[in-house]
Amino acid sequence: QVQLVESGGGLVQAGGSLRLSCAASARTFTSLPMGWFRQAPGLEREFVSARGWSGSITTYYADSVKGRFTISRDNAKNTVYLQMNSLKPEDTAVYYCATSTTYSDPGSQTSRYNYWGQGTQVTVSS
Numbered sequence: 001q002v003q004l005v006e007s008g009g010g011l012v013q014a015g016g017s018l019r020l021s022c023a024a025s026a027r028t029f030t031s032l033p034m035g036w037f038r039q040a041p042g043l044e045r046e047f048v049s050a051r052g053w054s055g056s057i058t059t060y061y062a063d064s065v066k067g068r069f070t071i072s073r074d075n076a077k078n079t080v081y082l083q084m085n086s087l088k089p090e091d092t093a094v095y096y097c098a099t100s101t102t103y104s105d106p107g108s109q110t111s112r113y114n115y116w117g118q119g120t121q122v123t124v125s126s
Contacts, residue, residue, distance in 0.1 A: 002026045002115040004097050009120030012087055016124070020082040022097030022117055030054040033106055034073060034080040035113055038093035038122075045096070047108040049082060060107050065091075087124045094119040 003025035012018055026032060035050035049071040051059040059071055070083040080097060098113035106112030 002032070002099055002101065004099065004115060004117035006095065006097050006117045006120040009095060009122045011123045011125065014087060014089055014124055014126050016087050017083070017085045018087065018122060020084065020095055020097075020120060020122070022080045022082075024078045024080070024099065026078070026099075029078040030075045032099045032101070033104060034071070035060075035098045035100075035106065035108075036071060036080075036082045036095060037098060037110065037113075038091075038095045039119075040093040043093075045110060047110065048095070050107055051080075052105045056105065058105065062108070084122070087122075089124045089126045092122060092124050094121050 005023045008020040031053050033052045036048040037045050038048050039045040049061050051071050068086045073080045096119045097117045099115050100106040100113045103112045
């Protein structure tokens with residue numbers, strides 16, 4: 001069983017920055033791949049970024065956030081971060097972190113993630 005708790009969302013002006021955090025309860029955090037997804041009103045949940053387990057350097061980014069967002073993890077704190085810079089109004093959404101206990105590298109495939117956080121709202125004003 002894995003519990004994920006996101007934090008760090010809020011209201012920011014376009015061009016600003018936010019850092020989202022996702023704390024995981026798993027004792028085996030270092031072996032878990034971690035991903036970030038987002039869902040805007042009326043739209044399907046979409047992939048944002050992911051990285052493999054601690055021993056992997058592989059990272060993935062959606063084209064829409066590449067060069068602006070950075071995913072990182074702190075294994076000592078069982079936490080994964082999403083640094084979001086140069087935010088745009090179209091980044092407004094509820095952001096979710098997720099992990100998979102069945103795939104070592106689920107990448108951008110939503111269906112491969114089996115544990116999800118409750119989400120944190122990010123609102124970017126123009």
